[in-house]
Amino acid sequence: MYQYALALLLSITSQFISLEDYNKIEIGSTSEFVHGLLGPSERVNWEKGDEICLLWEEDDQTVAVTFKKDRVIDKWEVGLY
Numbered sequence: 001m002y003q004y005a006l007a008l009l010l011s012i013t014s015q016f017i018s019l020e021d022y023n024k025i026e027i028g029s030t031s032e033f034v035h036g037l038l039g040p041s042e043r044v045n046w047e048k049g050d051e052i053c054l055l056w057e058e059d060d061q062t063v064a065v066t067f068k069k070d071r072v073i074d075k076w077e078v079g080l081y
Helices: 002-008 019-024 031-038
Strands: 043-048 051-058 061-068 071-078
Touching (some): 019 031, 019 071, 031 061, 031 071
């Protein structure tokens, strides 16, 4: 599944990120679930070992989700409403 997250980086789409969708993401959610809600991520913020932080950015909105072994371990957002 880790490769699944990286493969989705290759296709970039623009979409509005809703606070409702962001709030559905819980610690332990899979990358497949997150990508289903937010679409493909726009870029890798950082990568260290088996952890990766992906960013979704749209206008003044930013969502960052950190995965370890295909599971969410942290998330944050700026500008969602």
